[in-house]
Amino acid sequence: MSSEAINARGDLRLTRITKEYGDFKAVDDLTLTIPKGSFFALLGPSGCGKTTTLRMIAGLEEPTVGSIHLGDTDITTTRPYQRPINTVFQNYALFPHLTVFENIAFGLRRRGLKDIKEQVEKVLNLVELPHLAQRKPTQLSGGQQQRIALARAIVNRPALLLLDEPLGALDLKLRRQMQIELKWIQREVGLTFVHVTHDQEEAMTMADTIAVMNEGKIEQMGTPADLYDNPETAFVANFLGQSNLIKGKIDGSDGDNLVVDLYGQKISMPKNRSHAIDSSLYAGIRPEKFRISLVGTPIRGNCLTGGHIEDVSYIGVSTQYVVAMPWGQEVMVFEQNDDGVPPFDKGDEVVISWEPNFTFGLRGDEDIEAGTEVNPEEIEGE
Amino acid sequence: MSLPKVRVPYLLLFPGFAFLFTFFILPIINLAQTSTQTPIKGGDTGQYQQSFAFSNYIHAFTENKEQFARSFVFATLSTLLALAIAYPLAYAIAFKSGKFKNILLVLVVAPFFTSFLLRTIAWKQILGEEGFVVPGLRSLHIIGQQTTLTSTSFAVVAGMTYNFLPFMTLPLYASLERIDPRTIEAAGDLYANGITAFRRVTVPLSMPGVVAGTLLTFIPAAGDYVNAAILGSPTSKMVGNVIESRYFKIVDYPTAAALSFTLMAAILILVTLYIRKAGTEELV
Numbered sequence: 286m287s288s289e290a291i292n293a294r295g296d297l298r299l300t301r302i303t304k305e306y307g308d309f310k311a312v313d314d315l316t317l318t319i320p321k322g323s324f325f326a327l328l329g330p331s332g333c334g335k336t337t338t339l340r341m342i343a344g345l346e347e348p349t350v351g352s353i354h355l356g357d358t359d360i361t362t363t364r365p366y367q368r369p370i371n372t373v374f375q376n377y378a379l380f381p382h383l384t385v386f387e388n389i390a391f392g393l394r395r396r397g398l399k400d401i402k403e404q405v406e407k408v409l410n411l412v413e414l415p416h417l418a419q420r421k422p423t424q425l426s427g428g429q430q431q432r433i434a435l436a437r438a439i440v441n442r443p444a445l446l447l448l449d450e451p452l453g454a455l456d457l458k459l460r461r462q463m464q465i466e467l468k469w470i471q472r473e474v475g476l477t478f479v480h481v482t483h484d485q486e487e488a489m490t491m492a493d494t495i496a497v498m499n500e501g502k503i504e505q506m507g508t509p510a511d512l513y514d515n516p517e518t519a520f521v522a523n524f525l526g527q528s529n530l531i532k533g534k535i536d537g538s539d540g541d542n543l544v545v546d547l548y549g550q551k552i553s554m555p556k557n558r559s560h561a562i563d564s565s566l567y568a569g570i571r572p573e574k575f576r577i578s579l580v581g582t583p584i585r586g587n588c589l590t591g592g593h594i595e596d597v598s599y600i601g602v603s604t605q606y607v608v609a610m611p612w613g614q615e616v617m618v619f620e621q622n623d624d625g626v627p628p629f630d631k632g633d634e635v636v637i638s639w640e641p642n643f644t645f646g647l648r649g650d651e652d653i654e655a656g657t658e659v660n661p662e663e664i665e666g667e
Numbered sequence: 668m669s670l671p672k673v674r675v676p677y678l679l680l681f682p683g684f685a686f687l688f689t690f691f692i693l694p695i696i697n698l699a700q701t702s703t704q705t706p707i708k709g710g711d712t713g714q715y716q717q718s719f720a721f722s723n724y725i726h727a728f729t730e731n732k733e734q735f736a737r738s739f740v741f742a743t744l745s746t747l748l749a750l751a752i753a754y755p756l757a758y759a760i761a762f763k764s765g766k767f768k769n770i771l772l773v774l775v776v777a778p779f780f781t782s783f784l785l786r787t788i789a790w791k792q793i794l795g796e797e798g799f800v801v802p803g804l805r806s807l808h809i810i811g812q813q814t815t816l817t818s819t820s821f822a823v824v825a826g827m828t829y830n831f832l833p834f835m836t837l838p839l840y841a842s843l844e845r846i847d848p849r850t851i852e853a854a855g856d857l858y859a860n861g862i863t864a865f866r867r868v869t870v871p872l873s874m875p876g877v878v879a880g881t882l883l884t885f886i887p888a889a890g891d892y893v894n895a896a897i898l899g900s901p902t903s904k905m906v907g908n909v910i911e912s913r914y915f916k917i918v919d920y921p922t923a924a925a926l927s928f929t930l931m932a933a934i935l936i937l938v939t940l941y942i943r944k945a946g947t948e949e950l951v
Contacts, residue, residue: 365855372856378849382871392857
């Protein structure tokens with residue numbers, strides 16, 4: 286079986302995977318298919334089980350229950366060195382006693398391949414560091430080490446490349462640059478990338494498909510736009526960007542739309558964007574979808590009246606407002622600074638409005654704080 | 668009055684330097700002088716005068732070639748044995764001991780709580796006729812019914828291996844413990860099975876510990892005389908024993924001093940070659 290596994294290709298399928306450490310379930314009955322050739326992100330806060338999932342795919346951990354298939358080959362218990370899977374480790378884990386060249390050649394040599402020199406040089410060119418071949422890893426900067434770790438993995442042309450928080454140790458500017466490069470390299474080499482990260486922006490920039498994980502389960506899976514525009518749970522709504530969640534009640538329907546009562550004011554939203562299970566629901570609106578206008582000016586779409594500007598922060602491209610609503614809730618509104626209209630002042634009475642199609646509905650029994658902050662105790666050891 | 672900053676390093680160096688000067692440099696100079704002295708004609712035993720007799724070195728060496736060779740063979744053997752025992756031990760403590768790590772480390776250094784001499788004498792008991800080793804081996808027919816283990820080269824090497832084992836284990840542990848386990852995982856991820864990962868990653872990364880441990884074992888073992896004196900026989904004497912008897916029994920100070928210098932030079936040359944070969948500066 287092992288000799289077959291190394292040549293396995295195809296979609297990666299995790300079937301009802303559970304991983305327990307004593308009483309703690311790191312991963313809880315997870316089922317997931319990662320299509321061949323995709324750039325897939327596992328996104329979630331520390332301790333959500335994403336790294337454990339990755340380690341099980343790599344073969345560094347064995348699931349307590351469940352199976353892992355690559356194409357038609359069952360690789361659940363295959364040893365890491367017999368899997369056609371390579372990993373870019375969180376802190377790179379380069380071999381400090383070997384040169385950059387030998388680090389990259391390591392996997393090729395183990396498999397007894399020929400034309401090693403040519404392949405290593407090719408991949409060094411791909412990561413744009415051909416001049417560093419004879420250096421030791423400790424003589425490289427963080428960004429260079431990151432690229433070498435990537436080169437060391439992709440040179441083997443694995444069926445699956447796993448990236449464990451690969452950009453976590455880099456500064457913001459370098460991280461942005463590497464995000465674009467990684468995406469480019471993935472297209473260039475055409476491998477399946479599985480990327481684990483807690484950084485929602487990073488996941489959204491790079492991945493075709495994101496699975497948002499929380500407490501060992503997948504909360505929601507979809508394209509970045511799906512997840513952002515139509516989150517199904519409060520956790521997803523809060524973990525990817527910011528959301529205003531306003532408590533309401535479904536008050537009837539009007540064709541394809543629901544009529545929702547938010548503290549006495551009626552709004553409408555598409556039926557297919559509601560994930561409520563009964564009449565109670567949270568109406569979700571992203572801060573940039575709101576428009577602000579002074580009382581008396583004509584408006585379109587849904588509107589909520591009686592708000593007062595509580596706070597104004599000017600941040601260049603946009604202005605962020607905190608608006609105190611009559612029922613005591615504060616909502617966030619982001620306005621683009623593109624219309625030459627001077628910003629509103631603190632204390633102004635305003636109307637907030639938005640297009641009904643931008644509304645999403647969450648179950649009324651959700652914890653609306655879910656995913657907003659990371660509990661420091663949950664941060665796992667690095 | 669504040670102390671000028673430039674003087675601080677010198678002040679810090681002073682106690683150590685003064686101590687080493689008094690108790691190491693001066694005696695070494697004294698020993699060097701002694702090594703070229705000759706007996707005073709008509710003088711008492713132990714009375715020598717300086718006559719720059721460098722021939723002392725030639726005599727000392729040619730008369731004790733056998734003991735020199737034995738010293739280096741025994742030291743090499745016990746170093747290799749200690750390495751073979753200490754590596755798995757240090758590996759287990761560093762990677763597999765979990766919460767018992769500290770207890771195991773204490774156990775490694777526990778022998779130091781009793782005296783070196785006492786422990787070596789204990790080995791005489793262990794390997795003696797009344798111990799469990801000899802009757803055990805005899806009943807298993809591994810050794811002949813008349814064979815004894817005390818007063819043999821085997822006993823000397825065994826005693827040295829035992830006595831220097833902690834000096835091998837601790838540096839090995841320190842360098843193994845420093846290895847990032849993720850580099851070993853990375854080797855597995857890159858198609859290396861357990862044995863290859865060990866050979867290609869663990870061993871090279873533990874080389875600083877191997878070099879330090881072998882030096883800390885080999886150097887004192889080459890100069891050792893306690894093990895040979897207690898566990899050996901006249902036919903398993905080492906250079907250390909010759910120096911000891913020349914100095915204290917025969918009161919032949921010049922020969923003892925010349926032997927000491929020869930031993931020191933030999934160790935220095937071997938160690939330099941070894942470090943060159945092991946290439947420690949290449950290691951992290």
